[in-house]
Amino acid sequence: MLDSGLSVGMSERLSASTNESQLYVAIKDGPPGLAVVRVSTTLAVVDAQIHAIQRAVAAAGLLMLFAAGLVAWLLARVLARPLLRIADAARTSPPGGRRSSRRVRPGAGASGGRAPRHASRAGAALRRSAREREESRTLLEALSDGVLAADRRGIIVSTNAAARRLLGYGESESLPPLGELFTTGHTAR
Amino acid sequence: MREVLAGAVVEGRELDLGDRTVVVSARPLKDGGTLLV
Numbered sequence: 114m115l116d117s118g119l120s121v122g123m124s125e126r127l128s129a130s131t132n133e134s135q136l137y138v139a140i141k142d143g144p145p146g147l148a149v150v151r152v153s154t155t156l157a158v159v160d161a162q163i164h165a166i167q168r169a170v171a172a173a174g175l176l177m178l179f180a181a182g183l184v185a186w187l188l189a190r191v192l193a194r195p196l197l198r199i200a201d202a203a204r205t206s207p208p209g210g211r212r213s214s215r216r217v218r219p220g221a222g223a224s225g226g227r228a229p230r231h232a233s234r235a236g237a238a239l240r241r242s243a244r245e246r247e248e249s250r251t252l253l254e255a256l257s258d259g260v261l262a263a264d265r266r267g268i269i270v271s272t273n274a275a276a277r278r279l280l281g282y283g284e285s286e287s288l289p290p291l292g293e294l295f296t297t298g299h300t301a302r
Numbered sequence: 303m304r305e306v307l308a309g310a311v312v313e314g315r316e317l318d319l320g321d322r323t324v325v326v327s328a329r330p331l332k333d334g335g336t337l338l339v
Binding site: 258259260261262263264265266267270279280281291292294295 | 303304306307317318319324326331333334335336337338339
């Protein structure tokens, strides 16, 4: 390659004699008597420096990649720690119950937790509710007046013994809906 | 009976059972049902 404007040309190619990369420079219009001056220099040193820089860049890139991976792993561990604690708590809590996050003081025993107290209160409330229902049921059955309850569609959902007797239905017989049970009606005088 | 199912308060209403007549009072329940005495 020859630059006619500057009268200088350069090319890089493999030397046939040394078998290594050489930079050839040709200068036109040299000293009187010489049409062209050609010089060449080996590029081995330059290539070695380029390769060294390439290796350093690659090593730095690998190092950065490793460091980024390490930072990402540490960050993920820090962020996931609360979630892992929640998952552990969910695994160890009893089914259907809520586990208290407070630690039980050593020596406090089973009565120190809130859960047993709540369970005891709930059990007492259930027993009280069942007793009240039984009392209401007994009172209703003892009434001489017939009492029956129907849902919004008129389906009879509850009766007492007097109602079944007045309406002519046995203990195990099911009553028809209100609309079929009573046909007509007028206000009593 | 339509009134009772609609949630009306009924006092001393004679209702025909076919072979007999009963006097019924009704009160609407909170869930939309009815209580008859």
